[in-house]
Amino acid sequence: MSKPDSQEPFRIGVLFSETGITAAMERSMLQAVTFAVEEVNATGGIDGRELVMVRYDAGSDPVYYNYLAEQLIVSDGVRVLFGCYRSSTRKAVIPVVERHNALLMYPAQYEGFEYSKNIIYGGAVANQNNAQLGDYLLKNFGARVFIVGSDYIWPREAGRTLSDLISLQKGETVGEVYMSMDVPQESLTELVARIRSAAPDAIFCNLVGPSIGLFYRAYAAAGLDPARMPIASLTTSETDIAAMGAEFAEGHLTSAPYFQSVGTEANLACLARLRAKYGADARTNMCWEAVYSQVHLVAQALRSAGTDNVDVLRRALIGSEFDAPQGRIRIDPETSHTYLWPRIGRADATGTLEVIQDSIRPVKPDPYLTSHQAIDWGMRDVSGGSAG
Amino acid sequence: MRATPDDDLEVGPQPRSHTSISELIRNIRALRILVLTPPSPEAEELLMHLQRIGCRFNRMWPPPAQIPGEIDVVFVAVRPIIEDKVEFDWAAEEPPACLIAVVDYENPLVVEQVLRMNAQAVIGLPVRPFGIMTNVLLSVANLKRERRLRKHFNRLYAKLQARNEIERAKSILAASRGISAERAYQLIREQAMNKRSTVEEIAKIIISAEEIFNIDLTEKPDAAKL
Numbered sequence: 001m002s003k004p005d006s007q008e009p010f011r012i013g014v015l016f017s018e019t020g021i022t023a024a025m026e027r028s029m030l031q032a033v034t035f036a037v038e039e040v041n042a043t044g045g046i047d048g049r050e051l052v053m054v055r056y057d058a059g060s061d062p063v064y065y066n067y068l069a070e071q072l073i074v075s076d077g078v079r080v081l082f083g084c085y086r087s088s089t090r091k092a093v094i095p096v097v098e099r100h101n102a103l104l105m106y107p108a109q110y111e112g113f114e115y116s117k118n119i120i121y122g123g124a125v126a127n128q129n130n131a132q133l134g135d136y137l138l139k140n141f142g143a144r145v146f147i148v149g150s151d152y153i154w155p156r157e158a159g160r161t162l163s164d165l166i167s168l169q170k171g172e173t174v175g176e177v178y179m180s181m182d183v184p185q186e187s188l189t190e191l192v193a194r195i196r197s198a199a200p201d202a203i204f205c206n207l208v209g210p211s212i213g214l215f216y217r218a219y220a221a222a223g224l225d226p227a228r229m230p231i232a233s234l235t236t237s238e239t240d241i242a243a244m245g246a247e248f249a250e251g252h253l254t255s256a257p258y259f260q261s262v263g264t265e266a267n268l269a270c271l272a273r274l275r276a277k278y279g280a281d282a283r284t285n286m287c288w289e290a291v292y293s294q295v296h297l298v299a300q301a302l303r304s305a306g307t308d309n310v311d312v313l314r315r316a317l318i319g320s321e322f323d324a325p326q327g328r329i330r331i332d333p334e335t336s337h338t339y340l341w342p343r344i345g346r347a348d349a350t351g352t353l354e355v356i357q358d359s360i361r362p363v364k365p366d367p368y369l370t371s372h373q374a375i376d377w378g379m380r381d382v383s384g385g386s387a388g
Numbered sequence: 389m390r391a392t393p394d395d396d397l398e399v400g401p402q403p404r405s406h407t408s409i410s411e412l413i414r415n416i417r418a419l420r421i422l423v424l425t426p427p428s429p430e431a432e433e434l435l436m437h438l439q440r441i442g443c444r445f446n447r448m449w450p451p452p453a454q455i456p457g458e459i460d461v462v463f464v465a466v467r468p469i470i471e472d473k474v475e476f477d478w479a480a481e482e483p484p485a486c487l488i489a490v491v492d493y494e495n496p497l498v499v500e501q502v503l504r505m506n507a508q509a510v511i512g513l514p515v516r517p518f519g520i521m522t523n524v525l526l527s528v529a530n531l532k533r534e535r536r537l538r539k540h541f542n543r544l545y546a547k548l549q550a551r552n553e554i555e556r557a558k559s560i561l562a563a564s565r566g567i568s569a570e571r572a573y574q575l576i577r578e579q580a581m582n583k584r585s586t587v588e589e590i591a592k593i594i595i596s597a598e599e600i601f602n603i604d605l606t607e608k609p610d611a612a613k614l
Contacts, residue, residue: 059499081497113521114518115437115440115517115518116518164410334436334439334440336439366442367440367519368442369442370413370414370416371415371417374416
């Protein structure tokens with residue numbers, strides 16, 4: 001492949017959806033790549049070589065993800081891709097990167113049970129978000145949980161995991177409902193009525209896309225109280241909250257390794273640069289941060305490998321570390337997933353997810369964990385101390 | 389619950405319950421796995437993936453004369469057994485563990501060996517992590533099912549055998565005494581009660597007595613009476 005002394009730019013493929021049902025989140029992820037690439041280039045690039053994005057809009061459709069991944073690798077000659085959000089879109093890209101021995105940097109939280117030497121996973125798996133949230137709900141709200149989600153593999157597996165987790169701790173799943181991503185408002189209003197009569201201690205919600213906002217609004221319209229029966233999610237982010245309106249999310253919970261409010265130096269500096277560039281309203285979220293960190297991890301690896309030959313680059317990537325906004329992260333050589341810092345956030349009146357619990361150490365990813373027994377994940381309560 | 393032993397003949401083996409399947413998945417990390425392959429990068433890939441799944445495992449080559457008792461699942465490389473004449477003595481009908489064949493050829497020679505070993509699952513080389521976890525669980529579930537069916541079959545077979553013997557004893561008794569089959573059965577049952585034995589045991593005694601004294605069953609009881 002390219003010689004280290006070549007001054008040609010390194011091209012990376014970018015495959016997110018600027019249109020379609022998950023566009024809101026994926027536009028934020030696209031902004032994260034763009035922002036991180038600009039940062040890399042502003043600080044000398046890859047030893048003088050520029051990092052250049054080749055990007056396509058995958059339209060929230062797995063068929064396009066598959067087709068465009070092929071195009072990026074075969075026609076555009078790209079070796080490293082950043083992209084995908086839903087599991088179905090990642091599954092559509094896996095055969096392409098495996099066939100051509102390319103590398104996909106996948107930044108979203110997902111259901112686990114996967115390993116490919118052609119993927120680096122940057123988002124949380126169940127032992128980094130779901131287990132902590134389950135423990136928190138059991139300890140602070142009670143053992144009766146109603147599970148709702150979009151009807152595809154990730155919300156269903158997240159639901160199964162949480163259900164398993166609480167049943168092992170004498171809890172009970174009082175309802176489990178999965179709905180299509182374009183579910184109409186009326187169905188969600190009916191769902192909230194059903195939840196109200198089941199009277200759970202908490203609602204575990206992994207709706208995805210615009211249905212998130214519709215559900216939180218239906219909850220508020222029913223006059224339910226987040227202090228007594230919160231919606232708890234692994235998905236709902238600052239971006240979704242801004243879209244629905246902060247007043248509808250206030251008091252509800254999200255578990256993720258990163259929120260915009262995280263008070264690390266790296267996050268404060270990152271936010272300052274982001275706001276300088278995109279204005280005071282610029283917003284981050286768990287996927288934004290994962291994309292941002294993965295770009296920097298790849299840039300580091302390109303510098304040390306001097307090539308984007310995937311076998312060489314991969315060896316440089318696994319085991320590498322980065323001072324991410326969430327804290328120092330590391331790519332686990334065993335699983336190709338990432339050591340992350342679990343946190344529980346609670347939305348305030350301004351739409352900020354304030355950290356109410358965090359981890360005393362990064363948690364090793366365990367994507368093949370089938371049984372979530374009571375384990376001390378090292379979570380501790382946090383009071384105040386959030387950044388803006 | 390079963391009222392009489394005869395109900396066994398009507399009731400099939402219980403299907404796997406939903407809970408026993410989720411138990412199996414939940415307990416995958418308790419499985420002990422023995423990987424019988426020569427050292428190679430491919431074997432390393434397999435071991436690394438077992439590590440990710442979180443199973444307990446060992447690799448050995450050549451295969452040991454006897455599979456240690458605590459092993460649940462055995463992976464075995466098939467080609468060296470054929471090509472290099474490596475000893476692998478596998479009791480296919482009463483296996484000590486689940487067997488997952490690791491194959492790199494799919495020609496009839498290899499397939500025949502896999503079938504002869506009665507493998508519960510197969511993985512192909514080069515090793516692809518995708519599917520290994522399912523194959524491990526599938527092999528455990530398949531062998532469990534095989535063992536359960538075999539046990540059920542043995543029980544049914546014993547029942548059937550006993551029933552045939554009782555029928556035979558009844559006709560021996562009916563013929564020699566000139567009584568009805570129902571009466572013969574009553575007598576056998578009474579004897580069983582008196583001797584604190586079972587109907588099956590008494591039937592066996594009658595049959596062996598018949599064999600010893602060589603009573604001719606073709607002799608018509610009515611004719612004897614006349």
